[in-house]
Amino acid sequence: MTAKPARTLVTSALPYANGPIHIGHIAGAYLPADLYVRYLRARKRDVVWVCGSDEHGAAITLRARKEGTTPRAIVDRYHAEMQEAFSGLDIAFDHYDRTSSEEHHGFAQEFFLELLEKGAFTEETRQQFYDPQEKQFLADRYIQGTCPKCQDDRAYGDQCEKCGSALSPDELIDPKSTLSGSTPEMRETTLWYLPMDRHESWLKTYLEDGVLDGEQHHDPKSWKAHVTGQCKSWVDGGLQSRAMTRDLDWGVPVPVEGADGKVLYVWLDAPLGYITATRNWAKKNGADWAPYWKDKDTQLVHFIGKDNIVFHCIIFPILLKEHGGYLLPHNVPANEFMNLEGDKISTSRNWAVWAKEYIDDFPGRSDEMRYVLASIMPEQKDAEFTWEDFQSRVNNELADVLGNFVNRVVVLTSKYFDGKAPAASGTWTSTDEALRELMASTPGAVGDAIERYRFRDALQHAMGLVRAGNKYLTEEEPWKVMKTDAQRTADILSLALQITANAAIVLAPFLPRTSEKIATALGTSDLPWDAAGGDLVPTGQPLGALPILFEKVTDEQVEVQRAKLGPDASQEGLRDVEAEKPGTSFDDFQTMDLRVAEVVAAEKVKGADKLLQLTVRTGYDERTVVSGIAEHFKPEDVVGRKVTLLANLAPRKIRGVVSQGMVLMASTEDGSLRFVTPDEGAEAGDIIR
């Protein structure tokens, strides 16, 4: 993109509406987009930024069931909560939409039908069980019946757990739906697949050379290495067909006769939400949405986290191109992940800094969090947020360098020139000239960095101007010069005021609130980016009030925040774990044969990361058990241990090895495993009951 685009459409990943927003989300896809868009707006470019809640998918229905409520209630709650979190951090979308809206359903269906007409999908028609009561087709796992081989009456549609034989649903005797218990009927159904292998050739050119339809589309070197790298590895590895519909009752219904109980796959549904959002933005603002998605001189940029790369760079582009008429992304500046206090961010372990809680605890201090996240943004590798680092950046950089600089300038001007911008003589010393050059070049440096998605670098440039201002004041010592030379003092402070005004402009994308406060203190409300680099505060302009820009973060505040991490203490030991399974019977329990066993040998299964092949002694035989614990235990750690064995589990071939039983493990909150070990004195072969 050397030529300036006529307009830019920016999207941020649609956050999934089943949990609150934390700083990892913010630093990944929202703050960078916000910085980029604020900058473009300041440059008076035509830019629209859309986002919205992703409200479909199985995870939401499961959560609703667990909480005893409806999917609608879940998404309504999080839709509201997420908007609050974003606005608390001044993440200012032009439009924030949601995928459960009527407009989106209508548009997504229309889009799907056009793709269908154009033959973008391959159709596979087959007989599948249908639950008339639940009005949906049943995945193999949702059907239970009697195994034709061993007559066990709890065989699933894909496999009998008792004898281990692989089954297909129609082999089952007396099949039942596990959803309703009713007898399913066979119906003809169509599945739609996206055959991605058809698209390998143009994708390769698009990703590697930035060429699309024979034209230069974007500069591939401007893409981040990890984005291009991951995409190329997918395409080179050969693309597979991917199902574009799911059997679910919560989502965009497939708009085809006889497709009851089928919805569009979320990865078809969600990115189309970008387009819906743009349409709704246009409707709201009396604008035309089409140029933003269809005109060749529009630039399309997707901000996402690294886990979404393939969908935005491969699958969505395929859909857009197949449909025709739509633009493909010109850049996808995906960020890596943000870690927290030495560990991964985890919603379930409450190892996160929640955007909403931050604003509750630090009201009005969104700029501080924006600043810190921008300075440590995971642009090319994973980054780490710690509260100590937060404190040190806020105190040393924002309060001491920026806040104090502005304060010095305003106080000196008030003291010596009655609070009005003094008149400069017009002759500058070489020191002055050097500083004026930096002032002139800083907006360009900041802007270039932002346009290349180098936000930390941009912030460094902006803060560099402030640092230079501090140095200038210290070296020129206006408080001494004033005693002998009022005009020279006026020159110094005049320049310092221009530096302050320029800093307010280049920092505005990062620190919108602070920038406004500085403008007010300089007696103006209008500091346009296009005037940056030169003199912005006219002679004689009366200065306004300057509040303390940044309070220091205290050690106590840091401690409070750190103490909040991890399992919630107020819950008094109650954990947020999976709901209990529905009741079972004593008879059912009796079918399981649990025994104490001793591991006598262990080795890694070749070609598998997670599997250990164990030889266990039961007291009456020795057998092989394959266990998925290799990531947590080395073979030498488990030999000699007494374990709990589910002895009568149907044998099953795993990675070429027949496993005769299962070793019971406790799964801890952090995802690691512990053996269920009998107390001292229990011997191999002891029966557990």
Add this chain to the structure above:
RNA sequence: GGCGAGGUAGCUCAGCUGGUUAGAGCGCAGGAUUCAUAAUCCUGAGGUCGAGAGUUCAAGUCUCUCUCUCGCUACCA
């Protein structure tokens, strides 16, 4: 197991197409200074650029092997 991205000063990170003594911020040590939110400024110490081998007149920067971290994926739940 396959693939991708990383591993650079105590900490957080920059280092584009290979080129003289490897950089920034913080922290640390010493000094200057007082207009200012005990703030600011200067100077300094500090790195065998994950390990090993290779290509080259020259490698943090290219090639190969190994190792660790993160992600995708497979096998697995």
